[in-house]
Amino acid sequence: MAVALDTAFVKEASLAIGFHKVGVARAAALDPAPLDRMLASGWDADMTWLRATRAQRLDPARLLPGARSVVALALSYLEGDLATREPAEARVARYARGRDYHAVMKRKLKALVARLRERDPGIGTFASADVAPVMEKAWAQRAGLGWVGKNGCLITTDLGSWVLLATVILDRELEPDAPHKEHCGSCAECLSACPTAALVSPGFVDARRCISFQTIERRGSIPQEVAERLGPWAFGCDDCQTVCPWNRAPAARCDPELSARPGQRGLDLDALLTLTLEQYQRRFYGTALARSRYEGLLRNAVLAAGHAGDARRLPAVRAHLDSPFEGVRQAACWAVTRLERASPTAP
Numbered sequence: 001m002a003v004a005l006d007t008a009f010v011k012e013a014s015l016a017i018g019f020h021k022v023g024v025a026r027a028a029a030l031d032p033a034p035l036d037r038m039l040a041s042g043w044d045a046d047m048t049w050l051r052a053t054r055a056q057r058l059d060p061a062r063l064l065p066g067a068r069s070v071v072a073l074a075l076s077y078l079e080g081d082l083a084t085r086e087p088a089e090a091r092v093a094r095y096a097r098g099r100d101y102h103a104v105m106k107r108k109l110k111a112l113v114a115r116l117r118e119r120d121p122g123i124g125t126f127a128s129a130d131v132a133p134v135m136e137k138a139w140a141q142r143a144g145l146g147w148v149g150k151n152g153c154l155i156t157t158d159l160g161s162w163v164l165l166a167t168v169i170l171d172r173e174l175e176p177d178a179p180h181k182e183h184c185g186s187c188a189e190c191l192s193a194c195p196t197a198a199l200v201s202p203g204f205v206d207a208r209r210c211i212s213f214q215t216i217e218r219r220g221s222i223p224q225e226v227a228e229r230l231g232p233w234a235f236g237c238d239d240c241q242t243v244c245p246w247n248r249a250p251a252a253r254c255d256p257e258l259s260a261r262p263g264q265r266g267l268d269l270d271a272l273l274t275l276t277l278e279q280y281q282r283r284f285y286g287t288a289l290a291r292s293r294y295e296g297l298l299r300n301a302v303l304a305a306g307h308a309g310d311a312r313r314l315p316a317v318r319a320h321l322d323s324p325f326e327g328v329r330q331a332a333c334w335a336v337t338r339l340e341r342a343s344p345t346a347p
């Protein structure tokens with residue numbers, strides 16, 4: 001006979017499946033002010049889907065009729081390599097070095113929902129990670145996992161902000177956890193560490209200036225003022241997390257599937273500059289790097305070559321001046337000028 005679902009069961013099941021943190025919140029609608037501020041200020045850049053799904057993002061009952069509780073889940077992706085020097089060129093954000101987390105989360109969420117259904121066969125659920133219109137950081141804070149720091153990331157006291165988030169909305173009333181308190185205090189290290197001043201107000205990111213947005217989500221050309229400041233980043237950016245005191249010595253409990261694949265902490269820039277579509281598909285499908293698409297990754301590689309400053313790459317970069325992709329062509333123009341200026345006698 002089925003037994004009623006309670007918070008203790010949900011937590012035990014989540015941890016047994018491999019999530020590192022779990023908390024429960026009441027499914028009352030969220031404060032619309034932060035999202036509306038972001039949209040009104042244009043900080044959403046061209047992520048039109050954020051605006052289009054505003055109502056669902058704020059109210060879980062629009063995703064699951066009769067929603068009562070939100071289970072917030074976190075999965076750590078930090079390996080014990082914080083002391084290791086990070087690659088000097090074509091660097092990949094930590095979250096994207098292993099298997100695509102969407103697939104990893106999907107499998108875990110499916111297993112969790114199956115466990116909940118075994119216990120409570122009539123339960124209604126809406127499970128998702130990243131892609132659904134759910135404000136995952138807000139739920140994680142409300143469910144007591146951590147707080148949204150001035151760097152715009154959800155920070156936990158034990159695993160730092162090196163966690164990815166997921167939620168399961170339930171039509172069952174569960175005992176909620178207390179919301180997490182904010183622990184940034186007077187610290188502001190992330191605000192000054194951002195290379196593009198994208199942290200426009202504590203907790204808010206102007207995506208138009210954010211390296212993460214530009215190298216992952218942006219289709220076409222990267223605006224010159226951001227391109228100039230990419231530094232070593234070829235995919236994503238971790239600068240506002242790396243400087244955070246809460247990230248200096250967190251517990252490293254990386255999910256095994258998220259641990260870095262060989263050659264994916266920093267990419268081989270020379271191989272990337274001559275990458276074919278077929279090689280791209282073989283190498284990067286199944287990883288988070290598929291999100292930027294072939295032409296996006298090529299564009300980022302060309303810019304990274306400009307930043308790396310090695311004039312021996314000029315012929316490989318010049319070969320992109322007549323790329324069929326506008327974003328790659330513009331990146332090549334910028335990188336060629338930069339490399340020629342750095343080494344006027346170069347071939």
Ligand code: B12
Nearest residue numbers: 034093130136137138152153154164165203212213236237
């Ligand atoms: C859009 C988006 C982006 C955008 C905008 C980032 C942003 N900070 O909003 C861009 C492309 C720039 C981006 C970049 C990154 N992202 Co992103 N992104 C998202 C996505 C899809 C939606 C976030 C959203 O709704 N933003 C709009 C703002 C208004 O919402 P919000 O910040 O959640 O706001 C709520 C609360 O946090 C709170 N709040 C917000 N601001 C403030 C400020 C104050 C002062 C207070 C009190 C409260 C408060 O109120 C809001 C609720 O009403 C989520 C997945 C999801 N479905 O949630 C992933 C997500 C936030 N991203 C994630 C990751 C990993 C990243 C990167 C670290 C990747 C990288 N290394 O390159 C960077 C980090 C950039 C940064 N500094 O934030 C993770 C974050 C995990 C974590 N520990 O926080 C998420 C949760 C994906 C996941 N499933 O794990 N991302």
Ligand code: SF4
Nearest residue numbers: 194210211237239240
């Ligand atoms: S991800 Fe990079 S560019 Fe974006 S806000 Fe953080 S430090 Fe700035």
Ligand code: SF4
Nearest residue numbers: 149150184187190244
């Ligand atoms: S660096 Fe400081 S201000 Fe920024 S998120 Fe971390 S604790 Fe908060």
